[in-house]
Amino acid sequence: xxxxxxxxxxxxxxxxxxxxxxxxxxxxxxxxxxxxxxxxxxxxxxxxxxxxxxxxxxxxxxxxxxxxxxxxxxxxxxxxxxxxxxxxxxxxxxxxxxxxxxxxxxxxxxxxxxxxxxxxxxxxxxxxxxxxxxxxxxxxxxxxxxxxxxxxxxxxxxxxxxxxxxxxxxxx
Numbered sequence: 001x002x003x004x005x006x007x008x009x010x011x012x013x014x015x016x017x018x019x020x021x022x023x024x025x026x027x028x029x030x031x032x033x034x035x036x037x038x039x040x041x042x043x044x045x046x047x048x049x050x051x052x053x054x055x056x057x058x059x060x061x062x063x064x065x066x067x068x069x070x071x072x073x074x075x076x077x078x079x080x081x082x083x084x085x086x087x088x089x090x091x092x093x094x095x096x097x098x099x100x101x102x103x104x105x106x107x108x109x110x111x112x113x114x115x116x117x118x119x120x121x122x123x124x125x126x127x128x129x130x131x132x133x134x135x136x137x138x139x140x141x142x143x144x145x146x147x148x149x150x151x152x153x154x155x156x157x158x159x160x161x162x163x164x165x166x167x168x169x170x171x172x
Contacts, residue, residue: 005087006030006031006089008027008085009084010023011082011084012068012073012080012081012082018067019069019073019079019080021066021084022064025062028056028063031056031064031088031090040055040058041090042091042092043055043056043088043089043090043091044091045072045086045088046087047075047085047086047087048076052071052072053091053095068084095126096126097126097129099129100129100132102141103145106145107149107152110149112152112153112156113152113153113156115156116152116153116155116156128148128151132144
């Protein structure tokens, strides 16, 4: 069961708005060993010959769940309650996004923001980079760069566990 594709069938269920399937315990353990990770295992999930890069997340008790995103649901022509066939492979490709030049330059002159960016978790960093990278016009890009530097500076000053909404709430 190690090294190659791991195939199984599972029923799609819903938690809040997201759809998931439970990964069989044996497959979860095999993927843990292959990836050498105990949590968040990067995988390529395949349904009906369509693939999606995703991550297995812990479900408690040493088990994992797979978010069954729109790409996979459309490929399987299935939704909540349906039984689907899934194939999982370890995703060995890098998920690191390049830091745009203008952000790199801005971080050089702002050490607190740079430290916050460097200590940020990979998922959070990726989301910020994707948000910043979606800009099309130079004007919007400048505005987002300023906002991103503000977010990072605030994070450095308040600590990463404090949410901006909590930080702005007036004290009683």
